[in-house]
Amino acid sequence: MLTADDYHPPKWLHNPHLQSVLSSSGLRRRRGLRALNATGAVTTEHIFDGGDGVRLQGWHSAVPGKTSSGLALLLHGWEGSTESSYMRMTAARLLEAGFEVVRLNFRDHGGTHHLNEEIFHSNRLDEVVNAAGDVARRFPHRRFVAAGYSLGGNFVLRLALRAPQAGLPLARVASVCPVLDPSASLMGMEEGLPLYHWYFQRKWRHSLERKRELFPERHNYDDETLAKSVRELTRWMVERHTDFGTIDDYFEGYSIAGDRLSGLTVPADILMAEDDPVIPFAHFQAWQLPALAHLETARWGGHCGFIENAACDGFGERWVTEHLLAAT
DSSP: OOOGGGOOOOGGGOOHHHHHHHHTSHHHHHHHHHHHHHTTOEEEEEEEEEETTEEEEEEEEEOTTOOOOEEEEEEOOTTOOTTSHHHHHHHHHHHHTTEEEEEEOOTTOTTOGGGOSSOOOTTOHHHHHHHHHHHHHHSOSSOEEEEEETHHHHHHHHHHHHHHHHTOOEEEEEEESOOOOHHHHHHHHHHSOHHHHHHHHHHHHHHHHHHHHHOTTTOOOOHHHHTSOHHHHHHHHHHHHOSOOSHHHHHHHHOOOTTTTTTOOSOEEEEEETTOSSSOTHHHHTOOOOTTEEEEEESOOTTTTOBOSTTOOBHHHHHHHHHHHTTO
């Protein structure tokens, strides 16, 4: 079984910022698309039922004539999408290993703003649980596993925690660089390299602009609001579009820090980089996990990077594939 100790990038890839930037680069996205196309898989669009009228878009991929070894659900990070490089490259690895794959877009991600009137926030777990149930029903009689990156890594662990209650036949999950303590992650973004705050602020602003264009009567916020920092825009969103009341309560709502995963009954494998510039590694050292959850830490990797070479191949997608295969 591949472990974090097997990740040995060349010295020029020891820089966490280079790792993180390369992870979302156009070069890697194109490489991911080529890898996905090379599998020969047929990919079809589906609109999955998130409950209460919520619709979430997903893409099902399967290689014709190949016996399925399972069905893998993939969840992307905040302001990523089903077309993010790590989603494409992980899908390709899983397809090569015999899986069918469903890449799911969160609400308002991947150009799906038109599907739902209300805006996305990180406590919308119910709709992801319901959509995962719809995925399992549409493609039955397959060993069902899931994986996620960054915020998707947080979602996939909460999905595993909720699975028994929801009747979801989830056999195993894998999580890469999950958001552990949202408050600490935001603080790390604010105090770290300005690039990360600028990147997420810009992408979120564009997302909210698109929402306003589509639903002007419901979303009539002005440009001054959209120019706020990520923290202040989050505070605005919490006060006007959630029932949490305060930003601290909102962060607590999707935190998985401390012993919040103590009730986990689905096997979970977690990969984290000690040099992650977005999510503070120190919080992982005090994490209280149940026996079924296993945390592996790599010395390098940045945020969801784990790039192995100049071609931008990723250790993370190989690691996810091997660990999900353990459930088949």
